[in-house]
Amino acid sequence: MEFEVSYSLENEQQFWDELDDIVCTPCQSHEAIDNALRAYLSFTTNFKEEYLQSDYDIARCSYKLLESAIFTSNKDYVRRQIIYGLLQEDDAPTLHLIAAFLLFDGRSNDETFEMMRVEGVFPRLVELIQARQREQEPQLHRLLLELMYGMSRMQRLTWEDLSAVDDTFVLHLFQIIEQHSNDASDPYHYHVIRVLLVLNEQYLVASTVPPPPTTSPNPPRAPLTNRVIKALSTHGAHHKTFGENLILLLNRESETSLQLLILKLLYLLFQTPATAEYFYTNDLFVLLDVILRNLLDLPDDSDDHGGTTPVGALRHTYLRVLCPLLANSQIGRQGGGGGGGYKREETVKVLRSLARRQGAGWAHFRPLDGTTIRLAERCLRVPWLRAQEDAEINTNSNWGINGGGEGHGDGVVVVSPVEDDAAEEGEPVAAMSESQISTASEGQRELLARRMLGMSQSTGGSELSVAAVAAQTERPGVLTPSKAEGA
Numbered sequence: 001m002e003f004e005v006s007y008s009l010e011n012e013q014q015f016w017d018e019l020d021d022i023v024c025t026p027c028q029s030h031e032a033i034d035n036a037l038r039a040y041l042s043f044t045t046n047f048k049e050e051y052l053q054s055d056y057d058i059a060r061c062s063y064k065l066l067e068s069a070i071f072t073s074n075k076d077y078v079r080r081q082i083i084y085g086l087l088q089e090d091d092a093p094t095l096h097l098i099a100a101f102l103l104f105d106g107r108s109n110d111e112t113f114e115m116m117r118v119e120g121v122f123p124r125l126v127e128l129i130q131a132r133q134r135e136q137e138p139q140l141h142r143l144l145l146e147l148m149y150g151m152s153r154m155q156r157l158t159w160e161d162l163s164a165v166d167d168t169f170v171l172h173l174f175q176i177i178e179q180h181s182n183d184a185s186d187p188y189h190y191h192v193i194r195v196l197l198v199l200n201e202q203y204l205v206a207s208t209v210p211p212p213p214t215t216s217p218n219p220p221r222a223p224l225t226n227r228v229i230k231a232l233s234t235h236g237a238h239h240k241t242f243g244e245n246l247i248l249l250l251n252r253e254s255e256t257s258l259q260l261l262i263l264k265l266l267y268l269l270f271q272t273p274a275t276a277e278y279f280y281t282n283d284l285f286v287l288l289d290v291i292l293r294n295l296l297d298l299p300d301d302s303d304d305h306g307g308t309t310p311v312g313a314l315r316h317t318y319l320r321v322l323c324p325l326l327a328n329s330q331i332g333r334q335g336g337g338g339g340g341g342y343k344r345e346e347t348v349k350v351l352r353s354l355a356r357r358q359g360a361g362w363a364h365f366r367p368l369d370g371t372t373i374r375l376a377e378r379c380l381r382v383p384w385l386r387a388q389e390d391a392e393i394n395t396n397s398n399w400g401i402n403g404g405g406e407g408h409g410d411g412v413v414v415v416s417p418v419e420d421d422a423a424e425e426g427e428p429v430a431a432m433s434e435s436q437i438s439t440a441s442e443g444q445r446e447l448l449a450r451r452m453l454g455m456s457q458s459t460g461g462s463e464l465s466v467a468a469v470a471a472q473t474e475r476p477g478v479l480t481p482s483k484a485e486g487a
Contacts, residue, residue: 023068123164233274270324319375332384
């Protein structure tokens with residue numbers, strides 16, 4: 001996109017004045033628009049090192065074009081031409097200006113990201129991110145990551161798009177996180193982490209939505225591998241910083257959509273045997289503290305019916321993550337004096353409150369929906385938490401006190417998470433007593449254990465549980481309400 005006119009500028013004000021003249025050029029035909037766009041890119045890239053050094057300058061330059069009559073009167077045509085530039089250009093300054101324009105436009109107009117997907121931009125972004133040297137072009141690298149996150153966050157990517165992501169690309173992103181960040185505004189590689197989170201969400205959604213029927217004679221497409229989970233399964237020991245930063249971000253994040261993205265990854269990590277103990281034990285302690293605090297901090301939502309509101313959806317997702325964390329990670333073996341798990345009493349107390357148990361000790365919640373109660377009860381059936389309840393029931397029995405809860409002993413009903421999800425759909429619930437469990441074969445006990453831990457599916461959770469987690473979404477920018485705000 002070279003332009004033949006040359007400019008000689010004496011100061012920054014002349015640069016902005018000349019840019020105004022370019023974007024205000026009357027354009028009555030596509031040829032005139034093409035000439036104006038070439039002039040815009042040629043002029044801005046020629047003087048980028050002098051007058052467009054900061055992120056603010058790049059944004060100001062982009063909005064000059066976004067607010068011009070050239071764009072507002074010809075949005076689809078200009079977008080498509082800019083997208084074609086992204087697909088064809090290799091010059092770093094030109095790519096920088098193009099990526100900035102598409103990012104700022106896409107943040108205000110979902111149509112931009114949709115057009116990028118249709119035109120095949122995602123594989124090109126994978127190529128550019130992997131090929132560009134982050135150390136030499138940090139601003140461009142970050143813009144490309146933000147652009148990938150933006151277009152992946154707002155729509156479902158195609159099989160072809162996700163097939164462009166290979167193990168090398170994902171490991172490249174994890175390796176960036178392990179390195180020291182020279183960006184004071186992003187010390188935790190937040191932009192890289194967000195891309196990994198949204199890729200995981202895309203894989204999760206792809207695993208729960210059946211492919212559309214096709215009359216093509218070609219053989220069916222192979223299932224997509226979740227390369228984020230695969231990387232942590234095979235190389236997790238070398239990428240612990242990612243886990244530390246993930247917990248830190250969940251602790252600080254106030255945007256609902258990003259909390260959900262983090263929780264979706266945590267859900268798969270704890271449901272997958274190879275990654276269930278990925279986190280350092282001390283980090284697990286912090287994570288449990290964060291989840292319990294956030295569950296307590298979510299406000300009562302009297303309009304919540306089955307998780308249809310953002311608060312309800314977030315509460316359900318926290319509980320769906322909490323169960324495999326408690327059941328599958330090492331947290332139940334650590335941190336509690338006398339052989340118990342970390343903060344067992346506090347965890348049981350929170351879950352009893354959510355399950356509306358009598359004697360929970362807190363009148364913290366107004367009546368909650370049935371899904372919240374069911375998910376809290378599921379967590380309370382994790383063996384090392386049940387030990388707490390068993391001990392209390394034995395103590396109460398010695399004093400002649402009625403436990404007032406579920407029965408124990410040979411008549412106890414142990415329901416798997418898979419069966420819980422079936423119950424949510426109105427299907428009959430199967431159960432096994434403890435005596436049946438004790439006489440079951442080793443293979444039967446292993447199968448039951450896997451089902452109780454939500455590990456009967458390839459993802460590690462029941463199809464209904466995985467689908468429920470995958471279905472939770474919220475538009476970017478929506479903040480999570482807090483009880484403290486209403487106090």
